[in-house]
Amino acid sequence: MKISIIVAKATNNVIGKDNQLIWHIPADLKYFKKVTSNHTVIMGRKTHESIGKCLPNRVNIVISRNPDFQTFDGGILTNSITEAIEMAREKGxxxxxIIGGGKIYEEAMKIADKLYITEIHDQFVGDTFFPDILPSQWAEISRFEYPKSLTSPYAYSFVNYIRNK
Known part of the structure; x- marks a missing residue:
């Protein structure tokens, strides 16, 4: 089974502030939906709470150390990324x-096979960051650039990486 990370991050690696995304880029949301639909998504509790529901057409696994945490309808609770990945593997x-947040991404970077990165070509002030993508560990395999537009106040790129062997 391939373990993939999907994230939108600024050039300074900011991914959020106050448990929210800082930008709104409709094309990125469509891309996220297209890539993750009909797959299992794994997220931390704070990400789950910020979304406010389980994502449709996906198995939603939520990681929390609090055994009393209640996921939104349809969510599956587990206490570790290892257990979450094993659950997905058992489902075939x-x-x-892996869809966030910051701490979950840090853990997942050690075991991920592929990265789906939306690079927002701007810098933001935030409190949650994505780890550096080191060229010694990751090889870029595709990049699609998009300029600022009426629907996006920021230029951005969809970039895919695979782990170096």
Whole structure:
């Protein structure tokens, strides 16, 4: 099973502030939906709470150390990324997606096979960051650039990486 990370991050690696995304780029939301639909998504409790519901057409696994935490309808609770990945494997997943937040991404970077990165070509003030993507560990395999537009106040790129062997 392939372990993939999907994230939108600024050039200074900011991914959020006060448990929210800082930008709104409709094309990125469509891309996220297209890539993750019909797959298992794994997220931390704060990400789950910020979304406010389980994502439709996906198995939603939520990681929390609090055994009393209640997921939104349809969510599956576990206490570790290892256990979450094993659950996805048992369901026969071909590719599982780690969707945040910051601490979960840090852990997942050690074991991920592929990165789906939306690079927002701007810098932001935030309190949650994505780890550095080191060229010694990751090889860029595709990049699609998009300029500022009426629907996006920021230029951005969809970039995919695979782990170096």
């Amino acid at each position: 997943e071909q590719e599982v997606f």
